[in-house]
Amino acid sequence: MTQTEPATPAARGRTRATPSGLRFVKGHGTRNDFVLIADTRGELDLTPDLVRRLADRRGGVGGDGVIRLVPTASLAQAGESVADDVLAADPTAIWFMDYRNADGSVAEMCGNGVRVFTAFAESLGLVNLAGGASFALGTRAGIKRVRKEADGWYAVDMGPWFLPGGQDAANGGFDAAVHVTGWDAPRPALSVDLGNPHTVVALSSVGELEALDLGRAPEVAPVPPNGTNVELVVPLGEQRLPDGSTVGRVRMRVHERGVGETPSCGTGACAAALAVRTWLAASGEVPDTWIVEVPGGQVRVRLLPGGNVELAGPAELVHAGEISL
Structure with a gap:
């Protein structure tokens, strides 16, 4: 049985296993939702079975994934070499986002999850983002730095990105093929890596996007060794802002590996914008800032100097409780 209460600061206290429960x-970011656990002493054995139970929408709390807030040093002591790498790169990254997909599998990280993790850490008093301060957190895809904007959105430097297919894929526009239930034949797609794998397919219209059947996982060829998230995107053109700058717009749906279709995917939004920008680059100058519309809302993707990409969007903590083990 799950008992819930409003997510007040007191109710958001450090999560712990007790004789009766956990x-x-x-929380969620554009309705990409997560079960958050504050394992501040690094004591919880987050098994695949426990993850599946927590993420179960009928028998547990329900979520697209489970996020454990844990000291980076604890993971290093447990033998996770990536935690050693994080601390070597930045000793201030003392908190680590241990992210698991709803099926219990370990994932490199999650863009929406990083924002929700930061809101969670902020609510626990572990992070202070006042005055434009930034926060470094560890993930299996390296260090992610987060700042809070005046409108309450969290902006995350997602780090470097690349096209696994290299320049040939950029020139040709694809390096993979994707088949979705109901299609007569596979369609060309572009692979994008943001620390986790993505495969992006362009569609011709919003109507086609809305009619897709994503109840089954799309088939991708060649088969990615570690699976992939699949983004189906429709370019919506460019928009001139009052300050004279130009932003691109994209609408997207996504099927996440180990989860299924979700209302949003942060790294997937980045992959969608980067893929569309790559496809359009041959036609001339293209924007560095993109608004990505997803079923759960919208986020902003921005290319940063040096080859990194930034993701910005909301994060909300909705309730707290205890689940019987």
């Missing part, structure tokens, strides 16, 4: 907080 305390949690539920």
Whole structure:
């Protein structure tokens, strides 16, 4: 049985396993939702079975994934070499986002999850983002730096990105093929890596996007060794802002590996914008800032100097409670 309460600061206290259950907080970023656990002493054995139970929408709390906030040093002591790498790169990255997909599998990281993780850490008093301060957190895809904007959005430097297919894929526009239920034949797609794998397919219209059947996982060829998230995107053109700058717009749906279709995917939004920008680059100058519309809302993707990409969007903590083990 799950008992819930409003996610007040007191209710969001450090999650711990007790004889009766496990305390949690539920949060989401553009309706990509997560079960959050504050394992501040690094004591919880987050098994695949426990993850599946927590993420179960009928028998558990329900979520697209489970995020454990844990000291980076604890993971280093447990033998996770990536935690050693994080601390070597930045000793201030003392908190680590241990992210698991809803099926219990370990994932490199999650863009929406980083924002929700930061909101969670902020609510626990572990992070202070006042005055434009930034926060470094560890992930299996390296260090992610987060700042809070005046409108309350969290902006995350997602780090470097690349096209696994290299310049040949950029020139040709594809390096993979994707088949979705109901299509007569596979369609060309572009692979994009943001620390986790993505495969992006362009569609011709919003109507086609809305009619897709994503109840089954799209088939991708060649088969990615570690699976992939698949983004189906429709370019919506460019928009001139009052300050004279130009932003691109994209609408997207996504099927996440180990989860299924979700209302949003942060790294997927980045992949979608980067793929569309790559496809359009041959036609002339293209924007560095993109608004990506997803079923759960919208986020902003921006190319940063030096080859990194930034993701910005909302994060909300909705309730806290305790689930019987």
